[in-house]
Amino acid sequence: MARAQQHLGADTASRILDIGEELVQTRGFNGFSYGDVAADLKITTATLHYHFPGKAELGRALIARYAVRFFDALSAIDARHSGAPARLQAYVDLYATVLRERRLCLCGMLASEYNTLPEPMRDAVIQFFDENERWLTRVMEQGCETGALRLSGPAREAARMIVCGLEGAMLVARPYGDVARFQSAADCLLASVGVSTSLHPAPAR
């Protein structure tokens, strides 16, 4: 099942998710409407309601897909990099890539709107941060054992600081349209756990 129409343009549901994701990351969940998505896709809002009964359901689906993709990326980092410093650098790059598209982290954006979010979306946002924290904590612990990192406190607290710091760095850097501002804050954060970033993926000539 689902074999044709795979090549140029996925099925409608995933195209809706693509546009919805972009809109939430750039304008926020309260900053876009079904009408915006429909216009972008040249379909009607009625079609939208066929695929996602309401905005809350669309929101849930957006977080679910984003989280899967994000944690897949974390698994890929585990597979490709072995040391804690390299893993942390790759983790930072995940965020930088999002910011380069002038977007915020989906869940960072939703965290700012948390009080106005439909209930089911709230839990999903929390879960996203929890899983980030778990992954980072593991990396931190490993780095401590091998001596690759120097932490002044518990691994869990360092992990939380990194998540908070990166989310905040995206938030503040975006209005300036300045990815370097994010990168410099991220470097500072990594330096504080003992990761030297002097040789950064040299900004292409």
Add this chain to the structure above:
Amino acid sequence: MARAQQHLGADTASRILDIGEELVQTRGFNGFSYGDVAADLKITTATLHYHFPGKAELGRALIARYAVRFFDALSAIDARHSGAPARLQAYVDLYATVLRERRLCLCGMLASEYNTLPEPMRDAVIQFFDENERWLTRVMEQGCETGALRLSGPAREAARMIVCGLEGAMLVARPYGDVARFQSAADCLLASVGVSTSLHPAPAR
């Protein structure tokens, strides 16, 4: 001029600003309406339009008042504390106080909505962050000279990391309803510039 009606309940304009501020900090600029403010104040939206012609003007006024109050607080810190470590702790407390009321920094919230903000509000948000950075940079430089701080890079970059880190810590901690989560991230950030926070304003028994 303006002498009566000062005691119980300020004039209408500032009561509008009070409610507006709370709504932006808790729900975001796109998450509240003139109707919400009017209902809270038991006035009509027409009255609101008399004091603030449109939502954009109300937004500008909100940032302006917030910024004045915030930078007054920074001056007060300069006056009351002399060492860089004490000043940084007091700076963190400014944020913690906001979060305890389950609010975000007004400009942190607006930064997340930056793309949807009326033009005049955007500049004001940027200015707020610039001034924060300037103040922190001065504190950092002073702390370096006296040897009270240990920075691994330029003072300006450390300042940016602190702003980003604190904004992000508020953002992430609020969904958890957990001020301790903020405090722990803040302590980590301060530790990274050489401020020891072992003896914190002990959480009342």
Add this chain to the structure above:
DNA sequence: GTCTATAACGAGATAGAC
């Protein structure tokens, strides 16, 4: 699965009486 048509509501805003 996608459309047309339309309902039902809320938002920002204005005119003009008091």
Add this chain to the structure above:
DNA sequence: GTCTATCTCGTTATAGAC
């Protein structure tokens, strides 16, 4: 300065034809 009344528009959502 605050109100009532009203307007226009955007947003979410549904019924039913194709």
